[in-house]
Amino acid sequence: EAGVAQSPRYKIIEKRQSVAFWCNPISGHATLYWYQQILGQGPKLLIQFQNNGVVDDSQLPKDRFSAERLKGVDSTLKIQPAKLEDSAVYLCASSLAFWAGSYEQYFGPGTRLTVT
Amino acid sequence: QKEVEQDPGPLSVPEGAIVSLNCTYSNSAFQYFMWYRQYSRKGPELLMYTYSSGNKEDGRFTAQVDKSSKYISLFIRDSQPSDSATYLCAMSAGSGNTPLVFGKGTRLSVIA
Numbered sequence: 001e002a003g004v005a006q007s008p009r010y011k012i013i014e015k016r017q018s019v020a021f022w023c024n025p026i027s028g029h030a031t032l033y034w035y036q037q038i039l040g041q042g043p044k045l046l047i048q049f050q051n052n053g054v055v056d057d058s059q060l061p062k063d064r065f066s067a068e069r070l071k072g073v074d075s076t077l078k079i080q081p082a083k084l085e086d087s088a089v090y091l092c093a094s095s096l097a098f099w100a101g102s103y104e105q106y107f108g109p110g111t112r113l114t115v116t
Numbered sequence: 117q118k119e120v121e122q123d124p125g126p127l128s129v130p131e132g133a134i135v136s137l138n139c140t141y142s143n144s145a146f147q148y149f150m151w152y153r154q155y156s157r158k159g160p161e162l163l164m165y166t167y168s169s170g171n172k173e174d175g176r177f178t179a180q181v182d183k184s185s186k187y188i189s190l191f192i193r194d195s196q197p198s199d200s201a202t203y204l205c206a207m208s209a210g211s212g213n214t215p216l217v218f219g220k221g222t223r224l225s226v227i228a
């Protein structure tokens with residue numbers, strides 16, 4: 001079974017530029033998560049989708065971050081404009097379905113973003 | 117006070133040692149407790165999952181939850197160099213769409 005795919009793996013941009021990350025979850029997984037992991041910290045949930053609807057985006061900085069999950073499969077996370085403090089690893093995870101009580105979230109390898 | 121506290125280490129032990137990793141938390145609503153392992157430049161992978169209080173064993177790994185003390189532990193027996201990674205505790209208050217709250221992670225090195 002293929003895992004969660006993310007691209008790009010690395011990205012370096014200057015502050016005030018924009019950037020987009022892509023995630024393809026495990027086939028059949030209805031729930032998709034985007035996390036931000038700053039160096040030395042645990043992952044912090046940014047947004048959670050159930051199919052193509054948003055379940056929780058309370059920690060998403062909506063003035064600069066946006067995310068979508070069209071057709072309930074792939075998802076993109078965008079930052080515009082980027083700030084220095086956005087330097088982090090952006091992790092995508094998926095799980096079978098939250099209503100099934102499925103707690104195992106499968107994580108992708110992440111995209112390492114450096115903002116200079 | 118952060119919701120979940122975890123000593124970041126680093127922790128260095130000789131091969132074969134018993135490793136004890138711990139987290140404390142402040143939110144008494146947490147009921148689901150997990151341990152994730154994260155290798156360098158990889159995403160976290162679930163190691164152990166426990167509901168409410170008690171112990172759970174899986175091979176060389178044992179997870180303990182003490183809700184009265186708001187304290188969880190992961191023990192690794194007969195540690196191996198391949199166990200060298202960052203271990204993250206995570207917890208949530210309920211089922212479904214309740215978000216996971218992660219600790220900072222403890223970096224473990226097992227020296228051959």
